[in-house]
Amino acid sequence: MATTAGATPWPPTPWPEAPPVVSSGRSRTPRGTGGRSCPRPGPADHPDPAPDPSAAVRLWHPARATPAERDLWRDRIADLRLHQPFRQAYREHYRAPESGHSTAMFQGHLVRIEAVLGLAVRQGWNIDDDILALPLDGFTAWLGIAGSLYPGAAGWAEVGEVTLRRADGSPQALAEMDAVRLSEFLRSVDLLISAGSFAWCDDTHAHGPESRRQLNRLYAQPLGRTAQLRRAALRRILADHLTSGRMELDDRHLRLDGHDIHLATGRVTRSGDPVEITLPTGRQAVPLPFLPYDEALLERVLRTVAHLMEREGSAAPS
Numbered sequence: 001m002a003t004t005a006g007a008t009p010w011p012p013t014p015w016p017e018a019p020p021v022v023s024s025g026r027s028r029t030p031r032g033t034g035g036r037s038c039p040r041p042g043p044a045d046h047p048d049p050a051p052d053p054s055a056a057v058r059l060w061h062p063a064r065a066t067p068a069e070r071d072l073w074r075d076r077i078a079d080l081r082l083h084q085p086f087r088q089a090y091r092e093h094y095r096a097p098e099s100g101h102s103t104a105m106f107q108g109h110l111v112r113i114e115a116v117l118g119l120a121v122r123q124g125w126n127i128d129d130d131i132l133a134l135p136l137d138g139f140t141a142w143l144g145i146a147g148s149l150y151p152g153a154a155g156w157a158e159v160g161e162v163t164l165r166r167a168d169g170s171p172q173a174l175a176e177m178d179a180v181r182l183s184e185f186l187r188s189v190d191l192l193i194s195a196g197s198f199a200w201c202d203d204t205h206a207h208g209p210e211s212r213r214q215l216n217r218l219y220a221q222p223l224g225r226t227a228q229l230r231r232a233a234l235r236r237i238l239a240d241h242l243t244s245g246r247m248e249l250d251d252r253h254l255r256l257d258g259h260d261i262h263l264a265t266g267r268v269t270r271s272g273d274p275v276e277i278t279l280p281t282g283r284q285a286v287p288l289p290f291l292p293y294d295e296a297l298l299e300r301v302l303r304t305v306a307h308l309m310e311r312e313g314s315a316a317p318s
Contacts, residue, residue: 063093063183074292078236081290090233090293092225094186095179101171102163105186109159109193113147116196123192127151136185139164139172143189159193162186187225194224194264227264230298234263237289237302247305254301256308266300279303286310 062070073089076082084090096103117127125132125143127150132143144160147153164172174182234254241247248255253262260269268275279300280286286306288299 060088061093061180061183062089062091063095063179074232074236077292078233078290082292084293087293090229092187092190092229094183094190094225096174096182096186099173099175101165101173102161103174103186104161106159106189106193107161111145111157111159111193111196112155113145113149113157113196114152114154116145116192117149117151117153119192119195123188125192139166141185141189143192162189190224191226194226224264230295230301231263233292233298234301236292238305254305256305259308261301261304263301266297266304268304277304277307279307 065073070089077084077089094105096105098104116132120132123134125134127133128142130145130147130149132145132149134141134143142163142165144163145157146160147155147157164174164177166172231249235242235249238247238249238254242249246256252264253260255261258270259275261267262269268277286303288302291298291302
């Protein structure tokens with residue numbers, strides 16, 4: 001578990017409470033001191049950090065780490081096959097490129113209005129003059145959707161800007177927010193948008209030229225953070241097959257024997273045409289290799305890989 005010392009802990013909801021620093025070479029969650037994580041190449045060749053007894057201890061968050069630190073922890077978790085008690089090293093993290101009170105980092109993403117509204121209500125968002133509003137501690141977030149929003153609304157729409165305002169209505173600069181608090185808020189927005197996009201991508205909603213056109217446009221969009229982390233996990237899990245050339249991992253797909261598996265949806269195509277994959281369940285299900293974190297879609301992609309390899313007479317990932 002990663003913890004950092006020497007700074008005021010951010011309120012832990014939904015980020016878990018920081019535990020005491022544990023002196024264990026096989027601790028399941030990264031930790032650190034002085035505001036930085038302390039990666040170790042191995043259990044014995046680097047001592048555990050020894051923070052000052054008076055220092056505050058907080059959980060390490062990927063939003064505060066460098067890309068090299070994040071990669072090191074993910075490699076270590078994969079190498080040692082550690083199951084973290086919550087999603088930490090593979091947690092989505094966000095940093096808005098803008099410093100003002102709004103960001104366009106999600107602008108242009110395509111969503112189904114009914115899917116977004118269904119989840120948004122459960123997360124505490126309200127409809128305010130065709131804009132989604134989320135009251136938070138000390139400020140309100142506004143999420144623009146290019147469509148008419150009302151209970152029962154349906155159809156495709158594009159996402160607009162995310163704007164933050166303080167309780168008194170004045171702009172809340174993104175650059176002034178705590179890095180973890182901002183990251184966790186933007187994560188909730190991204191998960192809302194992702195659910196509103198890809199929860200709709202099944203065959204029951206893919207009939208007709210308009211639906212096909214919108215789905216093709218949706219699949220061509222850049223991967224969100226969640227799918228990027230899924231790609232990072234697959235790169236480690238399937239390292240041997242990727243090295244051998246049997247599989248290829250590009251920006252959006254895992255390619256295997258002429259099949260393309262979309263990393264954001266698990267949808268399988270061959271030469272652009274959908275491929276029906278019926279995966280065995282229960283006792284008939286193919287055993288999964290080690291997963292660095294639990295996620296239903298990551299499991300589905302790996303079960304699909306195993307199914308396709310078994311069909312071709314190859315050994316499944318282990």
